[in-house]
Each structure stands twice: as structure tokens, then as C-alpha cells.
Amino acid sequence: MDRVYYPKNVTVWEVLPRDGFQMEHNWIPTEDKITIIRKLAKTGIKNIEVTSFVHPKAIPQLKDAEEVVKGVQNLEEVSFRALVPNLKGAERAIFAGVKKLKLLLSSTDSHSLNNSNCTVKVAQENLLPIVELANNKGVEISGSLTVAFGCPYEGKVTIDKIIPLIEKYKEMGIKEVSLADTTGMGNPAQVYEMLGALKKVFPDFNFSLHLHNTRGMAFANLLAGLSQGVTSIDSSTSGLGGCPYAPNAAGNIATEDVVHSLHEMNIRTDIDLDELMVVARDVASYFGRDGGSFLLKAGQNKDLHQKPKKQVKLGK
Amino acid sequence: MDRVYYPKNVTVWEVLPRDGFQMEHNWIPTEDKITIIRKLAKTGIKNIEVTSFVHPKAIPQLKDAEEVVKGVQNLEEVSFRALVPNLKGAERAIFAGVKKLKLLLSSTDSHSLNNSNCTVKVAQENLLPIVELANNKGVEISGSLTVAFGCPYEGKVTIDKIIPLIEKYKEMGIKEVSLADTTGMGNPAQVYEMLGALKKVFPDFNFSLHLHNTRGMAFANLLAGLSQGVTSIDSSTSGLGGCPYAPNAAGNIATEDVVHSLHEMNIRTDIDLDELMVVARDVASYFGRDGGSFLLKAGQNKDLHQKPKKQVKLGK
Numbered sequence: 001m002d003r004v005y006y007p008k009n010v011t012v013w014e015v016l017p018r019d020g021f022q023m024e025h026n027w028i029p030t031e032d033k034i035t036i037i038r039k040l041a042k043t044g045i046k047n048i049e050v051t052s053f054v055h056p057k058a059i060p061q062l063k064d065a066e067e068v069v070k071g072v073q074n075l076e077e078v079s080f081r082a083l084v085p086n087l088k089g090a091e092r093a094i095f096a097g098v099k100k101l102k103l104l105l106s107s108t109d110s111h112s113l114n115n116s117n118c119t120v121k122v123a124q125e126n127l128l129p130i131v132e133l134a135n136n137k138g139v140e141i142s143g144s145l146t147v148a149f150g151c152p153y154e155g156k157v158t159i160d161k162i163i164p165l166i167e168k169y170k171e172m173g174i175k176e177v178s179l180a181d182t183t184g185m186g187n188p189a190q191v192y193e194m195l196g197a198l199k200k201v202f203p204d205f206n207f208s209l210h211l212h213n214t215r216g217m218a219f220a221n222l223l224a225g226l227s228q229g230v231t232s233i234d235s236s237t238s239g240l241g242g243c244p245y246a247p248n249a250a251g252n253i254a255t256e257d258v259v260h261s262l263h264e265m266n267i268r269t270d271i272d273l274d275e276l277m278v279v280a281r282d283v284a285s286y287f288g289r290d291g292g293s294f295l296l297k298a299g300q301n302k303d304l305h306q307k308p309k310k311q312v313k314l315g316k
Numbered sequence: 317m318d319r320v321y322y323p324k325n326v327t328v329w330e331v332l333p334r335d336g337f338q339m340e341h342n343w344i345p346t347e348d349k350i351t352i353i354r355k356l357a358k359t360g361i362k363n364i365e366v367t368s369f370v371h372p373k374a375i376p377q378l379k380d381a382e383e384v385v386k387g388v389q390n391l392e393e394v395s396f397r398a399l400v401p402n403l404k405g406a407e408r409a410i411f412a413g414v415k416k417l418k419l420l421l422s423s424t425d426s427h428s429l430n431n432s433n434c435t436v437k438v439a440q441e442n443l444l445p446i447v448e449l450a451n452n453k454g455v456e457i458s459g460s461l462t463v464a465f466g467c468p469y470e471g472k473v474t475i476d477k478i479i480p481l482i483e484k485y486k487e488m489g490i491k492e493v494s495l496a497d498t499t500g501m502g503n504p505a506q507v508y509e510m511l512g513a514l515k516k517v518f519p520d521f522n523f524s525l526h527l528h529n530t531r532g533m534a535f536a537n538l539l540a541g542l543s544q545g546v547t548s549i550d551s552s553t554s555g556l557g558g559c560p561y562a563p564n565a566a567g568n569i570a571t572e573d574v575v576h577s578l579h580e581m582n583i584r585t586d587i588d589l590d591e592l593m594v595v596a597r598d599v600a601s602y603f604g605r606d607g608g609s610f611l612l613k614a615g616q617n618k619d620l621h622q623k624p625k626k627q628v629k630l631g632k
Contacts, residue, residue, distance in 0.1 A: 004320065004508060004543070114624040153623045185617045187580040188539055192320060213532070215617070216573045216610035220536040223504055227320070245621060249614035257532045264503040294532035298565035301501045301531070305561060307469045308430040 004227045009268045011232040012255060013178075013208065014040050015049040016283065017068070018083055019234075019241035019252055022052060022059050024287065030064040034071035036283060040237060041078045043275040045255070048072075049102065049234070050080040053089035066096045073097055081142065085116070090130040100140040102178065103127055107145045107165060110153035111182075115146070124168050131172045142176040143169040144210070149194065149221075150185025152245045159197045166202055176206040178234060181221060183243045184214020184250075188224035195228035208232035211253045213292055214243050218253040219261060226267075233258065237276065238283040239291030250292030256280045257294045264301060273300065320543050325584045327548040328571060329494075329524065330356050331365040332599065333384070334399055335550075335557035335568055338368060338375050340603065346380040350387035352599060356553060357394045359591040361571070364388075365418065365550070366396040369405035382412040389413055397458065401432070406446040416456040418494065419443055423461045423481060426469035427498075431462070440484050447488045458492040459485040460526070465510065465537075466501025468561045475513045482518055492522040494550060497537060499559045500530025500566075504540035511544035524548035527569045529608055530559050534569040535577060542583075549574065553592065554599040555607030566608030572596045573610045580617060589616065 017037050021028055037048060050072060056063035065082065072080065081100035084090040093101055105123055106112035112120045134141045145165055150156050162179075169177055179194070191209070198207055209225045211218040211233070222233055239254035259271050277295065284290040333353050337344055353364060366388060372379035381398065388396065397416035400406040409417055421443065422428035425435045432439050450457045461481055466472050478495075485493055495510070507525070514523055525541045527534040527549070538549055555570035575587050593611065600606040 004505075004540075006505065110623045150617055152621045155618070155620055184614065187577055188536075189320075189322065189581040214610065214614045215576065216529070216535055216570075217577055219532055220504075220539050220577075223536050223539070224320075243614075246614040250610060254532075260531065261503055261533055261536075265505040294530065294566060298500065298530045298559075298562040301466055302471070304471055305468045307426045 006223070006226045006265065006267055007229070007231045009231065010226065010262055011047060012045060012258065012269055012271060013047045013049055013081075013232065013234045014045045014237060014255055015210070015234045015252060016040065016236040016238070016240060016255070018049045018052050018062070020236045020238070020291070022061055023240065023242050023251075024061055028061065030067045030071065032286070033064070033068050036286070037068070037072050038075065039279045039282065041072075041075050043279055044271040046077065046270065047079045047081075050082055052083035052085065053093040054083070054085050055088070066092065069096045069098055084130060086126065087129050087133070090133055094133065094137050094139055098139070100142065101130070101134055103130060103141060103143045103174070105143065105145055105165065107148045107157050107161060108151040108154045111147045111151050114153070120165070127172065131174070135173070141174055142178065143174045144178040144180060146180045146182045148179040149181045149190055150183065152183045152185075156185070156190075159194055162194065162198070163201055166198060166205070170202065175204060176208070178208045178210045180210035181212055181218070183245050184212040184218065186211075186221050187217055188220040191221045191224040192228060195225050195230060199229060206232065208234065210234035212243055213239070213250040213253050214246055216250070219257070222253065222258065236291065238280045238287075238296065239293040240283070240287060242291060252291060254280070254291065254293040254295065256296070260295055260300055322539070322542045322581065322583055323545070323547045325547065326542065326578055327363060328361060328574065328585055328587060329363045329365055329397075329548065329550045330361045330553060330571055331526070331550045331568060332356065332552040332554065332556060332571070334365045334368050334378070336552045336554070336607070338377055339556065339558055339567075340377055344377065346383045346387065348602070349380070349384050352602070353384070353388050354391065355595045355598065357388075357391050359595055360587040362393065362586065363395045363397075366398055368399035368401065369409040370399070370401050371404070382408065385412045385414055400446060402442065403445050403449065406449055410449065410453050410455055414455070416458065417446070417450055419446060419457060419459045419490070421459065421461055421481065423464045423473050423477060424467040424470045427463045427467050430469070436481070443488065447490070451489070457490055458494065459490045460494040460496055462496045462498045464495040465497045465506055466499065468499045468501075472501070472506075475510055478510065478514070479517055482514060482521070486518065491520060492524070494524045494526050496526035497528055497534070499561050500528040500534065502527075502537050503533055504536040507537045507540040508544060511541050511546060515545060522548065524550065526550035528559055529555070529566040529569050530562055532566070535573070538569065538574065552607065554596045554603075554612065555609040556599070556603060558607060568607060570596070570607065570609040570611065572612070576611055576616055
């Protein structure tokens, strides 16, 4: 092998307001949610997963989805998408003015049964009326596959399992799918092979990666994806947004860590890292912790120390 | 690019007894050091950096270097090496029966001045009598370059700076060099390019990587190295062994995380991960913390949860 090729630009989808906030037990006032989203947007982040239109009893923290969307809709330079776990959520999201929906589908029956109380097949059928509604209303839709690399109940998820699930999305007219390593079980060789195979079978699809750093492999998995042409990834400022199966483990890959690493590799994100660090610190301070951000502890590479004074010393 | 090639086997050099222990302020009794090293050896780890023969006033924690070496020398299946920062240390190490020395050299003058109170050039001259002694005594020598990818005082370290330093090692007859990302500033593109260039200029050298996960890139850097033919890496069980420039940041890449990730990628290490997890837990419990181990918080991929019971539910 002579050379690994990485893209010149990567699009970051910020998921803190959905994946991060939904894990918080203490109520975050709506105006605080809006303030954080506005701060994130000011750093140059152009894509934000703003909330989830989930049943208020399932995730009370996100019961203010409509108000949050309303509170940020004048940020015209930002694309917002919202997660919709069912038809009712899609109706609410569209009524609230969301222009892009993200559908939710598990890659395994066990995870689907646990999360949505139905098999993958039934879950797929439940997506059809959402797609129909969105098409009628002229709203964009993207798909997702959770536990796409490993399932905490069933173990490794193989390419053979994923291809028919993407095929089904294709039948629905969806060509943008986020592959989520929900519990951080994927490894770079697997991500590389999976994305390589998908690229061949679905050449006109836009695959993005949603990675959790549960077992320390998230950034390596990201690189494996980038080298297969992925140019869009999900991350959460400060790393908040964990994995319910490993409560103390690291959460989402942190946006500041991703942006720092990409910039060090001369890959553009159009995000101002200095500004983002300020927001990441604010977020960690607001919640009293971060979700495994490296940069919040170590600082950027460019934060150099003062050079030691030269000593006058001869060899031994 | 069609395929990234990784080696089939990777050699792990366990550095907890040196890099981890030296950062601990509280005295670790010699018998506890020996017990931990023996436990590590039982997991199948075949290469251990056992201590540093540094001046007792510089690092009091390692003042028992001779006794530690004596206490583990009947572990015949394990290769031990010791760090020697100067001629006196080398004399002590050889007298204690160490069969392999690791030399210490900074890649930048600023770091060298701070660590060894002399420039890189003077430090290189100071290595010559150590090499002569080791050759006379028939003791193996390996070299190292600290801050080989980035220096906390000078920033990014370029290939142009590293090549003459390796050239000097070559003149001394040393063909095994550990490249250390001492403060976690390297990025995978840089590691990939650096190792690619070094492989061309020094085709008969054995380069290994010593990575700190300060900014979350260690495992990605390891993979970049592996894809350039590196087959030997340093890691520390439980991740202990930090970076004095970022006291709260993640430390050495943890042996259990490395082994887990490599095994998931079907790369052999000949280490029993289940046994190693027990030792890692013991170590973290002994020191009251770990140094950023992911697996100690999240468990292995194979630690699956019980499958949820199938619900009888029809799609609407």
C-alpha cells in the first residue's frame, strides 16, 4: 500500500442537543438548551441534530422539542435535523417546521425489541408511513442503523446483515444513512471492510458514521471510514451522550477532539476550534462533567509550554 | 486504495513497571512491584520494561531497580529491558544482570534541556560510552526518541529532524528504535508518513511505537504505524503512566485496550485478555485509579447482555 487517502473536508453533525441531552436526568431548561445550540452554531458548526421528537414519557428531557426548534429556527446558516422514532414524532417534527428527519432503525432484532419493542422487520414497516408523510410535505429524510457494527445482545454485526437493511432504505428512496456504533464495539478493520462493501453495492449513497468511544476505537474507526470515502460524521461537544449499557464508559466521540485531530491532519471542518473549546468548557461546566473529551483535559497541540532556558553545560 | 495491510502478530512491550510506576508519588514496596510484574508475565506478556536505572534522587520510586530485576530474573520466558538515562545507570543495569538496555534521547533541544539538562548533540555524545560498555559486556541495546512527533515546547517534529537522529543511532550500531509520542501530539497521517519515510531510509531497522493517548489519537496512531509495518508497541496495563505536561490527561495507551482492539481485528498478541483484565483491575484497585483504560470501564466486546424477551406486537 502506498498511501491512505483522506477527504479534504469533513462535515460534522453536532449531536449534543439530542444524544447528549437525552442522557441527562436533571431537567435542562428550554432556554439553556437553546443557548447551548446557539453557542455551538457560532463556532462554525453548520449541522446540528437539534432534538428527538420522542414520546415525552419515554424521554421527558426532550419533551420541549417543539420549543427548542422554534428557539433556533432563525439560525439560517445552520441545517437542523431531528430524530423521529415513529409517525407521531414525524408529524410533530414537520408541524414544528423541521426540514430534515432522521429515522431510527436497529440492526438487530434483540436491540430493536429492547429499544422499540418490535422486530427489525416490523420497525421497517413502521417507517413507511413516515416516509410517505415526509415526501408529501417535501421534508428531507435520512436513515440510520444503530448497533451497525456490534450489538450488546448479539455481538458482532456482519456486512451480510447490514446490506439488506440498506437495500430496504433504498426501496424507500432514502440514500443518506448514518451507521451508528452505538455501544463502541466496532473495530477499524471491520469499519473499513463494511464501508468498502457498502460503497460497492450502494455507490450513490451518502454514508456517515456515528461513533461512540466506549472501547477507545472511535477515532481509529473514523479514520477507517474516511479512508473509504466517508465525509460526514456525528460527534458531541464535550463527548456527552453515553451508552446505557456501560454507564461509566466514554460516550460519543467529542466534537473538539474530532476537529482537533482532523485539523492536525490538514482536513478542513470550517469550525473554529478555539471558539469550540470555549463552548466545550461551558458545556462541561454546566453539566458538571464531560463525556470523555480528551482536549478538555490536555488542551490543543498548539498550547505550547514556555521553552526551558538553555543551560551552559559541556558533555559529561 | 484497495486494502490496508496489518501485520498478523504484534509484540507488546509492557511498560507499566517503568512508565507507570515512575509517575507514582507514594512508595510502592519492592515486593509489590515484583508481584505485579509476575502477574503481568502470567498473562502471556513476553516483553517487559522492568524499571529505569535513573538516579535515585531524580526518581526515588525506582531506587530499588536492582532488587526488582533480581526479583523477576527467574521468569525465564520473559524478555526484560531497562531504561538507562546515563552511563552510571547502564553500569548499574548491567551489573544487576539486565540483558537489554533502552537508551533515552529527546528529539528536540528544548525537551532535552528540560529532561537531561543538555542539548540533543551533547546527549548523543553521552550515549557513546554506554554503547561501548554494552558492546563489551555483550548486552543488547535499543534506542528511543522521545517527543518524536510533537514537542510540548517546540510543536510539531518533522521527518527532517528525526532522520539525522536515527542516522546517529545507526552509526552507533543500534537498529532498534522506539519512537515515543511522549505528550500525545502525533496524528495518524503524520505517523503514517514518518514511518513510511523511515522505512525507506532505514530498511533494516526495527521501529516500535510508544504512544500516549493524551489527545485521543493513540490507537489511530498505532494503526497508522501497523499499516507501515510496525510490529512492536509499548503499552501500560491499566493505562497508568501519564504526561507531566497535562497532569489530568489520559496516559499511556492501556495494554488491555490495545490487546482487545488487536484481537478484534484478528491480530495476534499471544496475551490472554481475560487474565490481563484481572491484572488490570488489580492494578487499578492497588493504585486507586486507572490511567484512562477504556476496557476497565466498558468491558470486552464479548461481555454481552442478556437478550430481551421477544414481545408479541404487530406492526400497525
